Amino acid sequence: MTTKRDCIVTIELGTNAVRVLAFDIAGTMIGSLKGSYPTFHSQPDYSEQDPEQIFITMLYVLKNLLTEQIHPKKYKVNCICFSASMHSVLAIDKKGVPLGNAITWADNRGKKEAQELNRSPLSKKFYQATGTPIHPMSPLVKIKWMKNHEKEQFAKTSKFISIKTYIIQQLTGEYLIDYSLASATGLMNIQQMKWDTDALYYAGIKTDRLPTLAPVFASPGPFKKEYQTLLGLTSSTKILLGSSDGCLATIGSGVWGDSKAVVTIEDSGAVRVIGNKIMRDEKRRLFNYVITENCYVFGGPTNNGGLIFEWFANQFGYFNRPFDLEHSIGELISEAEKVEAGSGGLLFLPYLLGERAPIWNPNAKGVYFGVNIKHERQHFIRATIEGILYEIYSISKLLEEHRAIKSLAVHGSFATIPFCTQLLADICNKPVSLRKNSDSVAFGTFLLSATEMGIYKNLAEAVKAVPTPELYTPQKQQHSNYMKYFKIFERLSTKLADEFEDISDLQ
Amino acid sequence: MNQFLLQQGSSKELNAFPHIIEFALKKNTSIHLDSFRSGASDHIRLFYIIDGKFDWQIQQKPYSLYPDDLAIILPGQTLGSDKGYLDIGSLCWLHLDTYPASTGSKIQTGEMSTVRKILDLNAMPVVSKFRDAGNIFQDLKSELFNQHLGFHTRTNALIDQLFILLARVLTQQNNLQRDFPQAFLKLENTLRSSLSHQWTVEEMAGLVGLGSTAFTERVKGFTGFSPLNYLITIRISEAIKLLKRQDINVTDIALETGFYSSQHFATTFKKLTGYTPSQFRKNIISQNNLQ
Numbered sequence: 085m086t087t088k089r090d091c092i093v094t095i096e097l098g099t100n101a102v103r104v105l106a107f108d109i110a111g112t113m114i115g116s117l118k119g120s121y122p123t124f125h126s127q128p129d130y131s132e133q134d135p136e137q138i139f140i141t142m143l144y145v146l147k148n149l150l151t152e153q154i155h156p157k158k159y160k161v162n163c164i165c166f167s168a169s170m171h172s173v174l175a176i177d178k179k180g181v182p183l184g185n186a187i188t189w190a191d192n193r194g195k196k197e198a199q200e201l202n203r204s205p206l207s208k209k210f211y212q213a214t215g216t217p218i219h220p221m222s223p224l225v226k227i228k229w230m231k232n233h234e235k236e237q238f239a240k241t242s243k244f245i246s247i248k249t250y251i252i253q254q255l256t257g258e259y260l261i262d263y264s265l266a267s268a269t270g271l272m273n274i275q276q277m278k279w280d281t282d283a284l285y286y287a288g289i290k291t292d293r294l295p296t297l298a299p300v301f302a303s304p305g306p307f308k309k310e311y312q313t314l315l316g317l318t319s320s321t322k323i324l325l326g327s328s329d330g331c332l333a334t335i336g337s338g339v340w341g342d343s344k345a346v347v348t349i350e351d352s353g354a355v356r357v358i359g360n361k362i363m364r365d366e367k368r369r370l371f372n373y374v375i376t377e378n379c380y381v382f383g384g385p386t387n388n389g390g391l392i393f394e395w396f397a398n399q400f401g402y403f404n405r406p407f408d409l410e411h412s413i414g415e416l417i418s419e420a421e422k423v424e425a426g427s428g429g430l431l432f433l434p435y436l437l438g439e440r441a442p443i444w445n446p447n448a449k450g451v452y453f454g455v456n457i458k459h460e461r462q463h464f465i466r467a468t469i470e471g472i473l474y475e476i477y478s479i480s481k482l483l484e485e486h487r488a489i490k491s492l493a494v495h496g497s498f499a500t501i502p503f504c505t506q507l508l509a510d511i512c513n514k515p516v517s518l519r520k521n522s523d524s525v526a527f528g529t530f531l532l533s534a535t536e537m538g539i540y541k542n543l544a545e546a547v548k549a550v551p552t553p554e555l556y557t558p559q560k561q562q563h564s565n566y567m568k569y570f571k572i573f574e575r576l577s578t579k580l581a582d583e584f585e586d587i588s589d590l591q
Numbered sequence: 592m593n594q595f596l597l598q599q600g601s602s603k604e605l606n607a608f609p610h611i612i613e614f615a616l617k618k619n620t621s622i623h624l625d626s627f628r629s630g631a632s633d634h635i636r637l638f639y640i641i642d643g644k645f646d647w648q649i650q651q652k653p654y655s656l657y658p659d660d661l662a663i664i665l666p667g668q669t670l671g672s673d674k675g676y677l678d679i680g681s682l683c684w685l686h687l688d689t690y691p692a693s694t695g696s697k698i699q700t701g702e703m704s705t706v707r708k709i710l711d712l713n714a715m716p717v718v719s720k721f722r723d724a725g726n727i728f729q730d731l732k733s734e735l736f737n738q739h740l741g742f743h744t745r746t747n748a749l750i751d752q753l754f755i756l757l758a759r760v761l762t763q764q765n766n767l768q769r770d771f772p773q774a775f776l777k778l779e780n781t782l783r784s785s786l787s788h789q790w791t792v793e794e795m796a797g798l799v800g801l802g803s804t805a806f807t808e809r810v811k812g813f814t815g816f817s818p819l820n821y822l823i824t825i826r827i828s829e830a831i832k833l834l835k836r837q838d839i840n841v842t843d844i845a846l847e848t849g850f851y852s853s854q855h856f857a858t859t860f861k862k863l864t865g866y867t868p869s870q871f872r873k874n875i876i877s878q879n880n881l882q
Contacts, residue, residue, distance in 0.1 A: 101815065119815040119824070122779050136828035144824060144863055145815065181835045310874075314865030398769045406801060407771040407809060 088160035092537075093149070094529035095142060097168040097248055098329060099123070099188065099351070102142045104149045105526040106159070109539060115153035116526075119145040124185065129192040129220075132185035135174055135250050142251060147315055155316055165324040165533040167332045167525055168248035170268035170373075173223045175230065175241040176250070183237050186247050187226055190387075192438070194220040194229040195446055201225065206286065208368065213280050215362060215372030215380075216270035219440060224270030227287040242293065249295045255311055256323060258304040259295040264327035266297055267374040274362060274374050300327045300375060301536045324533055329525045331373055331381045334358055335543065336528025337493040337519060338550030345383075345489045347476055347508065347516075348524075349499035351391040352437075355479040356383030363486050369442050370482065376543065382486075384441025384479040388434040388472060390498030392450075395436060396468045400461070417503050420466040425510070425562045426569050427463045429454050432471030433577055435584075439475075442482045443577050447588040453576060469504060470511070470566070474573045477511045491515045493552055495524040509556040511570070513563040516556040592641075592683075594618050597735065604735045607743055610695065611750075612686040614735065616641075616728075622676050629671025634686045636664040637753070639724050643680015647672055649716045661721040663757065665710065683728045691754055695747035698755070705794045706758040712781060712798065713761050721760060727753045762800040771809060774799050782822060786829055786849045792818050826850065827863055834872045841868045 091114060096103040101120035108114050119141040124132045154161065171189035176182050187193075198220045201207050207218045216222050220229075223244065230238045245253070246269075249261050266272040266279075271287065271294065273280035279291050298304075306312065306319040326332070330348075334356045337346045345357045362372050363382045373381045393416075394409065401412030435448035452467065480489060492514050494505055500518060509516045519527070531546040540546035596615040599605050605614070612634050629648055638661065645656040650668050664670045672678070690707055691698055698706070718724075731749045734742045778798050782790060795818050796806035810818045826848045833844045845856035845868075853868075860868050 117815060120813060121824075122776050134828055136831040137824060140828045140831065140863060141824050144820075147863075179835075182832075310865040310870075401769075403769055406805075407769065407774070409769070409771065412769075 088158050090162040091154065091159040092530055092533045093146070093154070093161055093164045094326075094526045094533070095146065095164065095166050096329060096525050096529065097138065097142065097166065097251060098525075099169050099190075102138065102145055103523070103526060104142075104145050105523065105530075106149065106154050106161075107526075107530045108159075109162075109534070111527070111530055111534070113523075113526075114157070114159070115149055116523075117145050117149045117153075123188060123190070127193075129195065131188045131191040133172075133188055133247070135182045135186045135247060138186075138247060139251055139254050143311075143314075150315055150317075161317055161321045163322045163324060163533045163537060165529050165536075166248055166252065166326040167329050167529045168246065168251075168265060168326075170265060170328045170330060171221045171223060171226075172247040173226045174245050174247060174250050175237060176243050176245060177240055178242040180253070182250070183240060186250070189221045191226065192220045192446055193233075194222075194225040197228045197232065198222070198225045198446075201228075201286075206282075210270065210280075210283055210286070211368045212364070213273045213275070214267070214270050214283055215274045215374075215382075216268055217368055217371055217440075217444065218270070219444065220446065221440070222268075222270035224283055224287055227271075227289060231288045238288075243295065244289065244293055245295050252304050252323075252325065255307050256304040257308065260298045260302065260304050260325055261295040262298055262300045262302070262325040262327055263374045263376070264300055264331045267372070268328060268330075272297070272374075274372060274380070277374070277377065298325055300325060300532060322536075324536060326529055326532060327375060328373065330354060330356065330383075330385075331375050332528030332532065333495065333524040334381050334528065335375070335531055335547045336524035336526070336550075337495050338517070338547060338552040339493050340544055340547040342487055343490040344552075345480055345483060345487075345492055346524075347480070347492050347494045347499055348496045349389040349472070349476065349494075349504070350496040351389055351394075352385065352387050353389035353472075353476055353496065353499070354383055354385045355476060355483060356381050357483055357487050357489065359487070365482075365486065369444060370486075379543065382483075384482060386441060386475050386479060387437040387439055388475060390472075390496070392434045392436055392472055393468060393498060396465070400464070416465050417469075417501060419462045420469055421503060423462050423466040425565050427467040427470055428459060429456070429569070430459050430463045430467040431569060431573055431576070432464075432467040433573065433580075434468070434471045434475055435577070439577075441479050445581060445584060447584045448577070448580075449584055449587055451576065451580065453572075469507065470569075471573070472498075473504065473507055473511050474566075474570050476508065477570065478574060478577075480512055489514065491517065491554060493517045493519070495519065505556050509558045510562040511566045513558045513560070515554040515558065517552040517554045518556075519550065519552060592616050592729065592732065595732070595736075604738070608695070608735075608746060610688050610692065612688050614685050614731065616681070616683045616732070618681045619643075619677050619679055622679065625675050627672045627677040628675055629669050631667050631669045632664075632686075633666050634688055635666060635690065636662075636670065637685045637687075637724075638662040638664075639683045639721075639728050641681035641683060641725070643678060643682075645672075645678045645680060645682070646674070654717050656717060657719070659720050659722050659725060661718045661724045661757070663710065663713070663716050663718070668716070683725075685728065685731070685750075685753075687750070691747070691751050695743075696751050697748065698751050701791065701793070702755075705791065705797050706754050708788075708794050709758045709761055709797050710754075715761070718757065718760050721757075723756050724753060727756075758797065762797050771813060775810070775813060779825070782825055783829070786826060787847055788849065789851075790822060790849070795822075822849075823859065823863070827860060830856070830860065830868070831864075831871070834868055837872070841872075844868070 103118045106115040121137045174186040397412045431453040433451040436450040438446040439448040535546045640656045734746045796803045830848045842853045845853040850856035
């Protein structure tokens with residue numbers, strides 16, 4: 085009789101899709117599948133997802149992965165661990181039934197609530213206690229919005245939970261949230277590691293209307309019998325709560341300790357570092373998210389990543405075949421390569437979706453600046469890419485007010501386009517490392533599970549075992565070139581605040 | 592072409608074609624007040640502009656029509672002009688009592704239902720620069736007036752052709768052919784709004800403006816599922832919501848969410864969730880109760 089080999093399955097409940105991956109104990113990926121679900125925008129600032137569709141998509145993908153790729157190869161699923169995007173809120177009634185759709189991180193309906201709170205002295209107190217910047221993305225603000233605008237639904241809501249809490253509850257029956265996701269709600273006190281009384285009072289709720297807090301290594305118990313049968317699992321498969329996509333991408337990129345930052349650029353982007361202390365930013369521009377006690381991820385998010393270049397490609401790229409965005413992007417990149425660094429003085433502010441760090445201005449807009457008669461189409465292409473990366477640089481510069489950053493680890497579909505990675509190295513003037521296996525969120529989830537299983541002594545050791553070869557070296561000359569333009573970029577992004585607000589009112 | 596007017600019942604040219612209500616070409620050289628008030632009819636009305644500019648209201652929305660434009664007014668939709676009269680110019684029209692039906696048409700039933708779906712869901716009643724339609728109108732006229740050998744087959748074939756070309760043009764006009772996620776979201780909303788319909792891959796592909804093979808490949812890459820499996824995730828997630836509501840019976844849920852029967856629903860539901868619909872309703876609700 086052959087003995088079954090152990091494996092770990094990771095489930096990422098992402099912004100657009102669920103990704104299910106399987107790893108063997110050594111960390112080699114042995115299977116992966118994804119299934120996407122839509123985001124609905126019933127009104128301009130709204131961004132919602134159907135919790136049942138996410139659940140059924142997750143279940144369908146997990147079942148297909150297990151029955152097609154894992155069970156036939158005689159693997160035993162040792163552990164299943166979750167990650168999810170941050171800041172989602174789902175209201176459920178006393179029977180646990182969702183009251184409408186889940187509100188995602190990208191939802192801006194609480195703009196006014198956020199603005200008011202930001203002007204009040206409470207905001208400083210809340211930021212210090214919870215580590216989450218005051219912004220419409222924050223569940224604190226979203227719940228407050230519901231209290232103000234959806235009184236009936238607010239009254240009917242027995243719990244406000246995250247999408248991940250809902251999915252895990254469906255599978256196991258337990259209402260739990262891990263410290264990581266909870267620390268991104270603006271409702272958890274990250275020093276005391278419990279729900280923050282003042283923030284809850286402001287939102288108009290008590291602890292019983294939130295899920296129970298638990299460590300990232302905690303287990304909600306096994307899947308319900310019916311799901312075990314469906315998936316061909318037994319009660320010996322351990323289920324782990326896991327963490328958030330941002331925190332797991334950070335450790336999955338092999339970043340631990342002070343000197344290294346992670347740059348993520350997918351549709352949106354972020355720059356993050358890990359440390360053992362909570363970081364205080366006087367101007368409240370950076371987030372502090374918890375992984376475990378004494379382990380914090382801090383950094384700044386941007387709304388405007390690869391999605392902005394996709395927008396550009398859709399408007400101005402060449403299309404030979406319908407919907408062939410990949411090809412169009414490839415062509416644009418090779419055109420951009422022919423233009424000198426700095427795009428001949430053409431600057432682009434990429435704030436098409438408003439902006440979070442570092443300017444935290446939901447009214448910010450896109451700007452092409454400095455256009456002259458000599459500029460051609462390809463200058464606009466390169467300027468667009470440079471603008472997106474200047475924005476990343478401005479976040480890393482902000483982080484450097486608190487940490488010395490010696491090198492960058494990069495992941496995400498936009499950041500890992502070789503042209504963009506080199507540009508990033510040049511603009512930031514730092515060496516850049518890339519992991520071969522680019523799915524950092526899943527790999528971080530694997531590291532977390534492997535640590536829980538005792539394969540690594542602790543998270544630090546797990547992360548340090550990740551090889552991070554430095555593949556891109558900065559070109560000094562280019563960097564000083566970019567810095568001349570970046571100075572103007574930086575000034576423009578704050579200087580235009582009044583005009584951004586006026587034009588927002590007109591749009 | 593000269594002016595003509597063929598009407599069902601009074602023009603012998605239409606004797607063999609009971610589905611053609613009216614076929615005409617008009618050169619409007621003067622303004623007749625109160626001659627073109629807004630109104631709906633039970634017929635499918637197609638107008639092809641030959642000359643001039645026409646300002647019309649279709650379903651209470653203003654449209655300007657120029658030469659070579661084709662307007663499609665479906666049964667029950669309103670057409671008229673704010674000014675109450677027909678502008679000066681030339682135009683040709685064809686009124687049919689139904690979509691090409693089994694009697695004269697050679698379009699396969701499945702393809703016809705796709706064409707109908709595309710026309711029904713079409714938000715743009717005017718197709719601009721649609722010269723092919725003009726050629727078909729011209730051929731149609733010579734078939735009906737000359738009645739040469741085979742005119743019966745040819746006339747019906749021309750009408751078939753007009754609808755097929757129209758459906759193709761509409762699917763291409765309906766999207767920019769660039770942003771797939773956006774086109775797919777539009778499709779998703781359409782699917783959700785008529786979930787009880789038995790969607791085929793051809794219909795879905797048509798709405799996005801792709802052939803079925805290219806569509807299937809795109810959907811697979813984008814969603815991870817084949818189009819029909821993706822549709823199942825929507826059907827089941829809607830079914831779960833209805834099951835949790837308790838006030839609608841399982842058979843009604845099955846039909847409302849697009850399953851052939853409650854048996855088909857139960858099998859699919861069990862395969863995906865591990866529960867039969869009624870088990871799911873019973874167990875999940877009792878286990879989840881927070882009180």
